[in-house]
Amino acid sequence: MNLEYREYKEVSPDPIFKVRIEELRKEKGISKNKLSKLSGLGRSTITEIEKGYRGNPTCITLIKLAKAFNCSIDELVYIE
Numbered sequence: 001m002n003l004e005y006r007e008y009k010e011v012s013p014d015p016i017f018k019v020r021i022e023e024l025r026k027e028k029g030i031s032k033n034k035l036s037k038l039s040g041l042g043r044s045t046i047t048e049i050e051k052g053y054r055g056n057p058t059c060i061t062l063i064k065l066a067k068a069f070n071c072s073i074d075e076l077v078y079i080e
Contacts, residue, residue, distance in 0.1 A: 017077055018052045024069050024076070025050075038068035 025035055032050075036043040041064055048054045049061075057065075066073050 017055060017057065018050050020076055020078075021046075021065065022050045024071070028069065030068075035065075035068055039064040041065070 025032070030038070032043050032046045035041075035046050039046075041061065045054065045061075049057065054061075062073050062076060066076055069076070
């Protein structure tokens with residue numbers, strides 16, 4: 001089955017994670033490049049998360065982002 005890249009990437013049905021990551025990044029004044037360096041994730045990964053293309057992050061991704069933001073995983077995935 002030959003799918004175009006665009007067709008493969010679907011926007012996450014739950015936008016909370018993408019909104020929260022962008023919100024935390026902006027609150028802390030961290031650029032995507034800086035977050036990439038702090039977390040060890042690629043800049044394209046950060047962009048895809050914020051656009052909703054990666055709505056179900058792995059545990060490793062959550063841990064890396066939590067360490068980069070100096071927060072708990074709960075803070076990454078929950079908005080009051």
